[in-house]
Amino acid sequence: GQNIDQPTEMTATEGAIVQINCTYQTSGFNGLFWYQQHAGEAPTFLSYNVLDGLEEKGRFSSFLSRSKGYSYLLLKELQMKDSASYLCAAMDSNYQLIWGAGTKLIIKP
Amino acid sequence: IAGITQAPTSQILAAGRRMTLRCTQDMRHNAMYWYRQDLGLGLRLIHYSNTAGTTGKGEVPDGYSVSRANTDDFPLTLASAVPSQTSVYFCASSPQEGMDIQYFGAGTRLSVL
Numbered sequence: 001g002q003n004i005d006q007p008t009e010m011t012a013t014e015g016a017i018v019q020i021n022c023t024y025q026t027s028g029f030n031g032l033f034w035y036q037q038h039a040g041e042a043p044t045f046l047s048y049n050v051l052d053g054l055e056e057k058g059r060f061s062s063f064l065s066r067s068k069g070y071s072y073l074l075l076k077e078l079q080m081k082d083s084a085s086y087l088c089a090a091m092d093s094n095y096q097l098i099w100g101a102g103t104k105l106i107i108k109p
Numbered sequence: 110i111a112g113i114t115q116a117p118t119s120q121i122l123a124a125g126r127r128m129t130l131r132c133t134q135d136m137r138h139n140a141m142y143w144y145r146q147d148l149g150l151g152l153r154l155i156h157y158s159n160t161a162g163t164t165g166k167g168e169v170p171d172g173y174s175v176s177r178a179n180t181d182d183f184p185l186t187l188a189s190a191v192p193s194q195t196s197v198y199f200c201a202s203s204p205q206e207g208m209d210i211q212y213f214g215a216g217t218r219l220s221v222l
Contacts, residue, residue: 004151042199042213087151095207096167099151
């Protein structure tokens with residue numbers, strides 16, 4: 001079956017760095033997406049990886065290893081506004097997104 | 110402002126009633142999607158449409174129907190609501206099907222009693 005695993009909750013300190021891991025098993029693979037979702041709001045796109053390696057975009061970076069079925073989202077210089085859920089989603093061979101349950105990130109001052 | 114509009118924002122519905130959730134986008138995106146989001150679970154695809162006039166079933170289509178008469182509108186209908194359909198429903202769109210960013214509406218919070 002198809003499955004996405006990511007931690008349920010993480011806590012980090014303002015100004016620090018946090019890494020959110022995601023492992024996936026899908027029927028075929030057409031890329032890995034990360035979305036941010038603030039409580040009570042819609043998910044918004046953060047990053048997309050289809051090739052192995054690191055993609056950097058400001059304070060956020062995303063990494064992919066296709067051979068390991070593994071990705072992570074790295075958030076640097078954490079700000080209070082980064083408190084949100086981070087959703088990992090893999091695109092399968094039918095170009096449908098398989099979503100993880102999300103990682104709730106709590107930022108403490 | 111360009112984007113996706115969902116209505117209503119929230120609704121309490123008696124079991125057995127019919128309900129249509131509305132979704133309109135003004136970005137001229139070809140593909141549209143309906144998801145439900147439940148606590149502890151990932152977003153689950155209900156139905157999708159790759160272009161106007163076509164629809165397809167997602168992971169959890171039972172009890173739901175959709176139509177795509179034009180590019181902008183993609184309504185989701187619950188023919189006879191049941192309590193297990195209590196959820197937050199998100200509509201999304203992308204320029205094309207496939208490896209494209211999906212843009213989400215603000216969601217409809219539905220409670221079926």
